[in-house]
Amino acid sequence: SQQGEEDPQALSIQEGENATMNCSYKTSINNLQWYRQNSGRGLVHLILIRSNEREKHSGRLRVTLDTSKKSSSLLITASRAADTASYFCATAISRHNDYKLSFGAGTTVTVRA
Amino acid sequence: GAVVSQHPSRVICKSGTSVKIECRSLDFQATTMFWYRQFPKQSLMLMATSNEGSKATYEQGVEKDKFLINHASLTLSTLTVTSAHPEDSSFYICSARQDRGGSNQPQHFGDGTRLSIL
Secondary structure, rough: OOEEEEEOEEEEEEEOOOOEEEEEEEOOOEEEEEEEEOOOOOOEEEEEEEOOEEEEEEOOOOEEEEEOEEEEEEEEOOOOHOOEEEEEEEEEEOOEEEEEEEEOOOOEEEEEE | OOOOOEEEEEEEOOOOEEEEEEEEEEOOOOEEEEEEEOOOOEEEEEEEEEEEOOOEEEEEOOOOOOOOEEEEOOEEEEEEEEEOHHHOEEEEEEEEEEOOOOOOOOOOOOOOEEEOOE
């Protein structure tokens, strides 16, 4: 079963605007990862944030993690048409001396030129 | 770096055919590989986890005799869908992880295989 829930399900913005999407989860995690998926393609890893980290940046991406609220957010600043894709959060949960990723349902982002 | 190659990208075949999908890590050794299934506009569902040289661990509800997984080397895992039927039509995605360096390692994904069974 999926652990993460993402909000909103879909987001449409104008090029240059910021896009924010949220992810909530239910159980303790090792880390939380964000991925991007272009239509019909595989997933591209964006950022991994560990459970003891609160914020992480990578280029135009900013991820926050609040373990007390069991939530994370992904902010894309100054969006571009090429940012149009589905974005998934995935929580890494310990299992049998390993961990597995549980994916949320994803947020579909459309950036209008 | 961290490129995962998945082949073929698309398969269309008749019901009853067995289909093999390959997943290769090109520039790193993948201690662990994962196979996912994704339905249209839905999330990824983990099917199984494979470690090099050992049997795959299947998720609940996934038929191990239907979806055969072989992780023969640190750079190659294969998924064989045996006697495929139309309900097996889906998007299958593999991913690989290099576990050296601890548990906080990202997974790297292939481009997926679109399987259509007629």
